[in-house]
Amino acid sequence: MMNSKSWRLLLERDFGRCLHCGETVALSPNHRINRGMGGSKLRDKPSNLVVLCSRLNHMIEADEVWMGLALRYGWKLRSWQSALDEPVYDLLLGEWFMLDEYRDWETDRKSTRLNSSHRL
Numbered sequence: 001m002m003n004s005k006s007w008r009l010l011l012e013r014d015f016g017r018c019l020h021c022g023e024t025v026a027l028s029p030n031h032r033i034n035r036g037m038g039g040s041k042l043r044d045k046p047s048n049l050v051v052l053c054s055r056l057n058h059m060i061e062a063d064e065v066w067m068g069l070a071l072r073y074g075w076k077l078r079s080w081q082s083a084l085d086e087p088v089y090d091l092l093l094g095e096w097f098m099l100d101e102y103r104d105w106e107t108d109r110k111s112t113r114l115n116s117s118h119r120l
C-alpha cells in the first residue's frame with residue numbers, strides 16, 4: 001500500500017486531479033502495470049503510477065471499453081511494456097508526458113511533447 005508521503009508527492013506531480021476528468025476529491029492511485037506483473041517494487045515506482053478519479057479507476061477494471069481507452073492513453077500498460085518508455089496522455093492539457101523516477105517522487109513531469117497523432 002502506498003504511504004501518505006508517496007501519495008502526496010504523486011498528487012503534486014499530477015496537478016492534484018484526475019488526468020481524465022479533472023476531479024480533485026475522489027482520487028486514487030492508478031497502477032499502469034498491475035500487481036503481479038513485475039513485482040511490487042517496480043509497481044510502486046513513480047513512472048508506474050498516475051492519479052485518476054476513483055470512478056474511472058473502477059470503470060477501467062470493470063469495462064473493457066474503458067480499459068481500451070486507458071491502454072491507448074498510457075494510463076494502463078501491457079505487462080511487457082516499460083512504464084519509463086511509454087508516455088501518458090493528460091486529457092485536460094491535451095499533451096503526452098513521459099514519467100521518470102528521478103529524485104524518487106520529487107520529480108516533475110517532463111513536458112516531452114510527443115506527437116499526439118502517433119497514438120491517437
Ligand SMILES: [Zn+2]
Nearest residue numbers: 018020021053
Ligand atoms: Zn476522472
